[in-house]
Amino acid sequence: MSPVSIKDIAKAADVSHSTVSRALSNSPLVKAETKARIQRLAREMGYSPDARARSLVMGRTRTVGVVVTTIADPFIAQVVQGIESTAHDHGYTVLLCSSSAEPEREIAAVEMLRSKRVDGVIVTSSRVGALYLAHLERIGVPVVLINNHSEHGGRYTYSVGVDNQHGGHLATTHLIRLGHRRIAYVSRPSDYRSNQERMAGYRQALAEAGIPFESALVVPGTGRAGGGERALPVLMVDEPPTAVFCYNDMTAIGLLRAAREAGLSVPQDLAVVGFDDILLASYVCPPLTTIAQPKARMGQQAMQMALALMATEDPAAEEFSNIVLKGKLVVRESSKTRDGMRS
Amino acid sequence: MSPVSIKDIAKAADVSHSTVSRALSNSPLVKAETKARIQRLAREMGYSPDARARSLVMGRTRTVGVVVTTIADPFIAQVVQGIESTAHDHGYTVLLCSSSAEPEREIAAVEMLRSKRVDGVIVTSSRVGALYLAHLERIGVPVVLINNHSEHGGRYTYSVGVDNQHGGHLATTHLIRLGHRRIAYVSRPSDYRSNQERMAGYRQALAEAGIPFESALVVPGTGRAGGGERALPVLMVDEPPTAVFCYNDMTAIGLLRAAREAGLSVPQDLAVVGFDDILLASYVCPPLTTIAQPKARMGQQAMQMALALMATEDPAAEEFSNIVLKGKLVVRESSKTRDGMRS
DNA sequence: TTGTAAGCGTTATCAG
DNA sequence: CTGATAACGCTTACAA
Numbered sequence: 001m002s003p004v005s006i007k008d009i010a011k012a013a014d015v016s017h018s019t020v021s022r023a024l025s026n027s028p029l030v031k032a033e034t035k036a037r038i039q040r041l042a043r044e045m046g047y048s049p050d051a052r053a054r055s056l057v058m059g060r061t062r063t064v065g066v067v068v069t070t071i072a073d074p075f076i077a078q079v080v081q082g083i084e085s086t087a088h089d090h091g092y093t094v095l096l097c098s099s100s101a102e103p104e105r106e107i108a109a110v111e112m113l114r115s116k117r118v119d120g121v122i123v124t125s126s127r128v129g130a131l132y133l134a135h136l137e138r139i140g141v142p143v144v145l146i147n148n149h150s151e152h153g154g155r156y157t158y159s160v161g162v163d164n165q166h167g168g169h170l171a172t173t174h175l176i177r178l179g180h181r182r183i184a185y186v187s188r189p190s191d192y193r194s195n196q197e198r199m200a201g202y203r204q205a206l207a208e209a210g211i212p213f214e215s216a217l218v219v220p221g222t223g224r225a226g227g228g229e230r231a232l233p234v235l236m237v238d239e240p241p242t243a244v245f246c247y248n249d250m251t252a253i254g255l256l257r258a259a260r261e262a263g264l265s266v267p268q269d270l271a272v273v274g275f276d277d278i279l280l281a282s283y284v285c286p287p288l289t290t291i292a293q294p295k296a297r298m299g300q301q302a303m304q305m306a307l308a309l310m311a312t313e314d315p316a317a318e319e320f321s322n323i324v325l326k327g328k329l330v331v332r333e334s335s336k337t338r339d340g341m342r343s
Numbered sequence: 344m345s346p347v348s349i350k351d352i353a354k355a356a357d358v359s360h361s362t363v364s365r366a367l368s369n370s371p372l373v374k375a376e377t378k379a380r381i382q383r384l385a386r387e388m389g390y391s392p393d394a395r396a397r398s399l400v401m402g403r404t405r406t407v408g409v410v411v412t413t414i415a416d417p418f419i420a421q422v423v424q425g426i427e428s429t430a431h432d433h434g435y436t437v438l439l440c441s442s443s444a445e446p447e448r449e450i451a452a453v454e455m456l457r458s459k460r461v462d463g464v465i466v467t468s469s470r471v472g473a474l475y476l477a478h479l480e481r482i483g484v485p486v487v488l489i490n491n492h493s494e495h496g497g498r499y500t501y502s503v504g505v506d507n508q509h510g511g512h513l514a515t516t517h518l519i520r521l522g523h524r525r526i527a528y529v530s531r532p533s534d535y536r537s538n539q540e541r542m543a544g545y546r547q548a549l550a551e552a553g554i555p556f557e558s559a560l561v562v563p564g565t566g567r568a569g570g571g572e573r574a575l576p577v578l579m580v581d582e583p584p585t586a587v588f589c590y591n592d593m594t595a596i597g598l599l600r601a602a603r604e605a606g607l608s609v610p611q612d613l614a615v616v617g618f619d620d621i622l623l624a625s626y627v628c629p630p631l632t633t634i635a636q637p638k639a640r641m642g643q644q645a646m647q648m649a650l651a652l653m654a655t656e657d658p659a660a661e662e663f664s665n666i667v668l669k670g671k672l673v674v675r676e677s678s679k680t681r682d683g684m685r686s
Numbered sequence: 687t688t689g690t691a692a693g694c695g696t697t698a699t700c701a702g
Numbered sequence: 703c704t705g706a707t708a709a710c711g712c713t714t715a716c717a718a
């Protein structure tokens with residue numbers, strides 16, 4: 001037996017279905033008495049309004065599509081939580097899509113969201129290629145990018161991200177204040193804009209302290225633990241650095257592990273700073289100093305931005321907006337001297 | 344301008360909208376030539392079928408609701424990934440809802456899913472109370488529970504979970520094989536069924552080895568790191584154990600941290616085994632031996648179960664099913680002697 | 687204050 | 703092979 005509809009209630013209450021519709025939306029046009037009767041009846045009959053039918057006539061689904069590479073990434077999961085809670089607070093629902101970072105699936109995901117007529121789309125931590133972006137814009141609803149890794153054009157798209165240069169500067173300055181002068185950077189493939197920006201912050205901090213930049217102190221990583229592990233031996237030759245700033249926490253954690261196996265003690269022999277502040281960071285040993293990205297807040301902001309865009313008639317008319325949040329330095333053992341900070 | 348509909352295409356192709364509908368669903372009833380013409384036109388005009396309208400007449404949304412306490416929990420996120428990928432493979436979409444473990448929001452979530460007319464619901468790691476369950480059943484679609492923590496009745500509900508007793512037995516037996524005889528258990532509030540079952544496995548293993556059960560060796564935890572930290576001092580009095588099995592990894596990790604601060608070395612002074620195999624487990628030091636729950640697979644199985652249930656006309660007719668997956672022992676440093684296993 | 691009718695975008699039935 | 707027409711469940715003029 002299919003769920004009860006307003007027609008069923010209409011029959012039971014001996015009124016027309018439009019009266020039921022009005023009564024249930026609490027319209028003042030309905031006599032208080034009949035309204036009460038209808039509402040009670042609806043409750044008794046276990047009525048649940050059909051959101052599809054409603055959205056069909058109302059023109060809005062009150063649903064946002066969220067595209068992630070994988071929800072299994074704890075960083076992304078925290079961002080999504082921010083999105084979901086804000087969405088919920090505003091009566092919106094989240095349709096989740098994983099792209100597995102495969103362009104083909106990304107496009108399928110977008111097509112799917114288009115079919116479900118979501119009111120907006122939020123894409124997290126993606127490298128939106130030109131092709132993908134084109135598809136995204138075709139969808140005809142506001143699109144908000146979180147921590148987008150590629151240069152992007154497209155005036156249909158808005159974004160929220162962390163201030164990478166500021167974070168890189170914060171991390172490096174912290175190490176300089178601790179007295180370090182030879183500070184290395186373990187990078188990520190440089191077509192990632194975030195990598196370039198973090199490194200720019202690193203160089204800026206060095207320059208401000210009058211420390212010359214040495215390209216030998218920049219070694220390539222991958223963004224994953226393995227990259228950090230392989231970076232260590234490359235680093236520890238000739239004149240090794242006394243401190244290292246890593247593109248992200250996973251890189252730093254890999255490096256930490258390699259250091260332990262190499263018999264180096266952190267932070268005495270080598271201070272280490274990461275970026276992200278993933279859950280792991282506070283549990284590895286030694287606990288990792290890092291630049292905390294406001295993950296949940298990024299999700300909230302993105303959702304709020306989407307809400308604002310969905311509210312305006314013509315999103316394209318809105319001026320281009322690009323929210324940039326500041327990360328925060330979180331000092332832990334991996335960058336303290338045994339007797340506390342030197343600074 | 345609203346998206347193009349089959350009517351728009353009909354006008355452009357100078358046919359009726361029903362012919363367009365047939366052509367787009369590749370019906371053999373349409374002349375090949377017109378079919379091709381219509382399909383080309385649809386592509387050119389950027390047509391995207393309206394899933395809401397379709398579902399309204401088809402009676403199915405091809406959407407499953409997934410209710411989680413919080414997606415920010417990495418364990419849950421991995422389960423959800425399993426759900427999402429399987430759902431995607433079968434043309435289904437995931438509607439995500441966080442309940443924040445608040446009964447009020449749980450009920451709101453269910454009501455929302457009902458309104459969106461999802462074809463099925465999957466609830467992860469919840470303690471479904473009687474009230475909540477009643478609401479769940481009202482929804483009228485199959486409900487699959489993952490790692491349900493409470494005793495449940497209700498023949499409308501199906502479940503997927505890990506074999507807790509088997510896992511507890513596995514963990515304890517492992518410690519016994521290493522030569523331990525005084526083995527403690529750090530529990531979780533005992534109204535959690537999973538706790539009772541894991542402890543049953545622990546007691547079973549002790550019994551099999553002829554080791555008497557001592558209630559003094561069972562100390563209460565909380566399921567979070569704090570509980571493990573507070574458990575250590577309670578444990579290390581009189582005749583302390585040489586090994587401890589913890590309800591879950593977070594408990595074990597808290598205990599590990601307390602042990603380090605107390606100057607105890609793990610595993611030499613105290614061997615530690617957890618349960619879950621969360622990401623953290625392999626990164627703490629020492630890396631934690633644990634019982635791995637097949638998180639993604641649990642999600643997959645739950646989704647497959649949901650798919651099967653949604654396919655049958657009358658879910659209630661299906662016999663009660665309750666898939667139980669076995670966990671796997673993952674041995675890491677926290678339960679090895681310095682020179683390797685004694686066994 | 688209430689009822690009638692049209693329409694949202696589909697699919698499906700039934701004639702032609 | 704194709705076109706009317708109804709139906710899915712709802713909201714909203716327009717009438718009464």
